[in-house]
Amino acid sequence: MDKSNTDKIDIHLTVEIKPEFLSLFFRLLANGFNIKAEIGSSLKEFFLDRLGLVETYLEDRVQTIFLNGKAVDNIETALITEDSTIALSAAMPGLVGATFRRGGRYAPMREKISYDTEVNDHRHQEGLVFLKLFNMIAKEMGPEILKRGILVKGEDLADLFKNREILSGCVSVTYDNQIQNPDNFDDTFLQEKRVLLKILS
Amino acid sequence: MDKILRINMGGQGGPEIKTEPMGDYSGLAGRAMTSGIVSKEVPPLCHPLGEDNKLVIAPGMLSGSLAAMSGRISVGCKSPLTGGIKESNSGGQPSQVLARIGYAAIVIEGKPADDTLYKVFINKDNVEITPDNSLKMLGNYDLVDKMKAAHGDKIACISIGPAGEMKMSAASIAFTDMELRPTRHAGRGGTGAVMGSKGVKVIVLDGEGTQARSPKDPDKFKEANKAFTAGLKKHPVTGEGLPAYGTNVLTNILNEAGAYPTNNFSSGRFDGAGKISGETEAETETARGGNPTHGCHKGCVIQCSGIYNDKDGNYLTKQPEYETIWAHGGNCGIDDLDAIAMMDRLDDDYGLDTIEMGATIAVAMEAGLAKFGDAEAAIGFVKEVGKGTPLGRVLGNGAAVTGQVFGVERVPVVKKQAMPAYDPRAVQGIAVTYATTPMGADHTAGYAVTANILGVGGTVDPLKPEGQVELSRNLQIATAAIDSTGMCLFIAFAILDQADTFQALLDLISGFTGAGMTGDDVTELGKSVLKNERNFNAAAGFTAADDRLPEYFKKEALPPHNVTLQVTDEELDSVFNW
Numbered sequence: 139m140d141k142s143n144t145d146k147i148d149i150h151l152t153v154e155i156k157p158e159f160l161s162l163f164f165r166l167l168a169n170g171f172n173i174k175a176e177i178g179s180s181l182k183e184f185f186l187d188r189l190g191l192v193e194t195y196l197e198d199r200v201q202t203i204f205l206n207g208k209a210v211d212n213i214e215t216a217l218i219t220e221d222s223t224i225a226l227s228a229a230m231p232g233l234v235g236a237t238f239r240r241g242g243r244y245a246p247m248r249e250k251i252s253y254d255t256e257v258n259d260h261r262h263q264e265g266l267v268f269l270k271l272f273n274m275i276a277k278e279m280g281p282e283i284l285k286r287g288i289l290v291k292g293e294d295l296a297d298l299f300k301n302r303e304i305l306s307g308c309v310s311v312t313y314d315n316q317i318q319n320p321d322n323f324d325d326t327f328l329q330e331k332r333v334l335l336k337i338l339s
Numbered sequence: 340m341d342k343i344l345r346i347n348m349g350g351q352g353g354p355e356i357k358t359e360p361m362g363d364y365s366g367l368a369g370r371a372m373t374s375g376i377v378s379k380e381v382p383p384l385c386h387p388l389g390e391d392n393k394l395v396i397a398p399g400m401l402s403g404s405l406a407a408m409s410g411r412i413s414v415g416c417k418s419p420l421t422g423g424i425k426e427s428n429s430g431g432q433p434s435q436v437l438a439r440i441g442y443a444a445i446v447i448e449g450k451p452a453d454d455t456l457y458k459v460f461i462n463k464d465n466v467e468i469t470p471d472n473s474l475k476m477l478g479n480y481d482l483v484d485k486m487k488a489a490h491g492d493k494i495a496c497i498s499i500g501p502a503g504e505m506k507m508s509a510a511s512i513a514f515t516d517m518e519l520r521p522t523r524h525a526g527r528g529g530t531g532a533v534m535g536s537k538g539v540k541v542i543v544l545d546g547e548g549t550q551a552r553s554p555k556d557p558d559k560f561k562e563a564n565k566a567f568t569a570g571l572k573k574h575p576v577t578g579e580g581l582p583a584y585g586t587n588v589l590t591n592i593l594n595e596a597g598a599y600p601t602n603n604f605s606s607g608r609f610d611g612a613g614k615i616s617g618e619t620e621a622e623t624e625t626a627r628g629g630n631p632t633h634g635c636h637k638g639c640v641i642q643c644s645g646i647y648n649d650k651d652g653n654y655l656t657k658q659p660e661y662e663t664i665w666a667h668g669g670n671c672g673i674d675d676l677d678a679i680a681m682m683d684r685l686d687d688d689y690g691l692d693t694i695e696m697g698a699t700i701a702v703a704m705e706a707g708l709a710k711f712g713d714a715e716a717a718i719g720f721v722k723e724v725g726k727g728t729p730l731g732r733v734l735g736n737g738a739a740v741t742g743q744v745f746g747v748e749r750v751p752v753v754k755k756q757a758m759p760a761y762d763p764r765a766v767q768g769i770a771v772t773y774a775t776t777p778m779g780a781d782h783t784a785g786y787a788v789t790a791n792i793l794g795v796g797g798t799v800d801p802l803k804p805e806g807q808v809e810l811s812r813n814l815q816i817a818t819a820a821i822d823s824t825g826m827c828l829f830i831a832f833a834i835l836d837q838a839d840t841f842q843a844l845l846d847l848i849s850g851f852t853g854a855g856m857t858g859d860d861v862t863e864l865g866k867s868v869l870k871n872e873r874n875f876n877a878a879a880g881f882t883a884a885d886d887r888l889p890e891y892f893k894k895e896a897l898p899p900h901n902v903t904l905q906v907t908d909e910e911l912d913s914v915f916n917w
């Protein structure tokens with residue numbers, strides 16, 4: 139999904155799904171989605187206050203963090219700007235995987251693409267960021283984030299629904315307060331729409 | 340593992356078999372053994388496909404024992420691709436079986452009088468070599484089926500496909516996995532061409548009646564093995580990430596970092612990355628009744644591999660790993676997992692290095708032979724190689740040759756070997772290793788544990804610019820040592836982060852050998868291997884000018900971060916000042 143700086147919502151879509159099918163939605167989390175954030179806050183504030191992560195989880199599990207494609211070592215000094223892209227991953231294999239870990243001993247190997255605090259945007263106002271969750275992090279944070287709702291492009295969602303297996307796992311699909319039968323679900327109405335998607339399982 | 344098997348293919352009356360004691364090579368195994376023999380016995384200026392080159396196959400130090408993760412095997416020779424020394428290693432079953440039969444190395448030397456093709460059969464009592472021209476131009480899959488029919492399914496095979504027989508520089512040597520499929524390869528550097536030049540199509544190992552190698556101190560060994568396994572299981576990379584997604588879990592990360600070489604290293608981001616990521620691959624395998632968590636040999640507790648089925652649920656290939664998905668995928672602009680898996684299958688069958696082939700096809704695409712993203716054309720190119728058409732012969736000799744034939748400037752090679760899946764402009768530390776390893780551009784040559792754990796070369800100050808050089812040096816030393824133990828390099832993540840797991844590894848080695856092993860011993864082992872390799876290359880005519888990346892990396896900025904290579908030649912030349 140291309141990131142977009144509008145928080146306009148065209149469609150509210152809520153899907154209730156059997157738990158074993160939930161992971162099929164994790165692809166949306168890896169592709170990225172919009173979520174509200176306080177512009178000017180630090181990444182750490184965003185993780186703790188907005189995403190509701192606890193510090194030990196952040197320290198132990200979220201080993202690899204990118205802000206606008208640059209590997210972040212210090213989440214207290216890295217600041218969020220309007221439309222930032224933030225990506226979270228668990229510890230990665232391989233020498234190169236290890237170089238991307240936060241503050242790791244291999245960090246010098248990727249210093250040319252390390253995040254360097256270059257903005258000082260202390261506006262502290264509400265805005266949107268584009269968040270990507272990869273691998274174990276998607277698995278662990280995904281259920282709660284999907285339950286709270288993510289803003290995605292309708293095309294990305296329609297693309298996901300092309301896998302009809304997903305629909306076979308849906309208990310109900312509700313949009314704009316109308317409950318639909320998943321068997322008759324037609325995704326064409328999603329095109330060119332901004333969708334607030336909630337997944338319940 | 341106390342003897343060396345020598346097969347002289349150039350004997351007067353045909354191949355001659357000789358078993359020797361270890362002699363000068365006593366105590367060596369894996370890469371230390373292959374590089375030890377090659378650097379001592381192969382004239383550095385010889386033709387890689389000529390009678391003076393030797394093909395050395397050596398199990399690791401702990402192979403054949405009950406130590407977890409100990410089934411890697413090393414293959415060494417003078418490389419037809421780089422012209423320098425080569426150690427290429429592989430997983431699969433043969434390392435365990437060969438070690439249990441008792442051989443520390445097989446050395447194939449000399450040159451056969453004609454183009455007769457041979458089969459070698461080895462069991463605990465006997466070694467036989469027989470001519471068998473019915474095997475000519477068989478793919479590895481059919482070949483192994485034939486061996487199974489003849490010798491039963493308790494064997495393990497080491498073989499070459501048509502690419503090796505045609506002596507192509509991208510030819511690999513295949514090692515069968517636990518299901519007796521030829522899916523594990525000593526891929527890099529054209530070792531398959533050297534086996535082809537010796538006229539050996541397949542080595543069949545029958546471990547019937549052999550026992551696991553016994554440790555000198557069984558209690559210490561058993562205890563250490565338990566602690567080592569527990570350490571691997573509790574670490575998030577070796578206990579969770581790799582088993583769940585395999586190495587391809589890296590696709591999303593490298594892409595996010597802008598370090599994922601795309602369309603022949605012209606960009607660091609690939610739009611289709613999500614479609615070929617480890618997460619998508621694992622999901623696809625599970626949905627089709629395959630398996631994303633599988634080992635390549637018995638005793639692997641990490642299980643980074645898997646089984647990839649086609650759309651109808653039939654076995655197509657093993658789970659292609661990150662490097663393969665990248666080489667045949669993003670580097671060629673291809674985001675179709677099934678097409679990539681098909682190329683992996685073809686590469687395994689023809690006996691080709693997936694990294695070299697993917698990089699070569701990308702260079703061919705850059706030359707205009709097909710468009711980036713054209714999966715059908717890419718599959719067609721691999722088939723041309725398998726058939727040995729004139730175009731296939733060019734492509735099968737790798738990216739450097741293909742670039743030269745078609746007049747392409749952007750050819751991502753060092754010492755004529757294609758770079759793997761990390762753009763060195765984004766991750767400049769890897770540029771140092773690509774440039775300076777004696778192997779040619781190689782990612783595994785710096786894959787392991789670092790200074791601060793092994794105590795190699797002092798502690799690195801990450802804030803100093805020379806940090807990259809020091810890290811690369813120390814990583815190369817540590818990797819050479821691990822490659823000699825027969826341990827899978829993926830253990831590195833657990834021993835990197837967990838001091839008790841590293842101690843368990845040292846205890847495991849000393850419990851097995853009976854000799855104490857310290858971090859310093861590991862360092863000395865790694866250094867001596869590298870010294871042998873560098874001396875060989877120097878005598879083969881390599882100079883500092885060969886320890887360089889292609890010039891365009893300094894000139895062409897890589898999107899999205901628009902970085903160029905900043906590492907200086909002086910820095911590169913200081914890597915081996917130890």
Ligand code: SF4
Nearest residue numbers: 430635639641643827
């Ligand atoms: S971790 Fe992967 S490469 Fe290593 S031994 Fe296991 S399956 Fe083979």
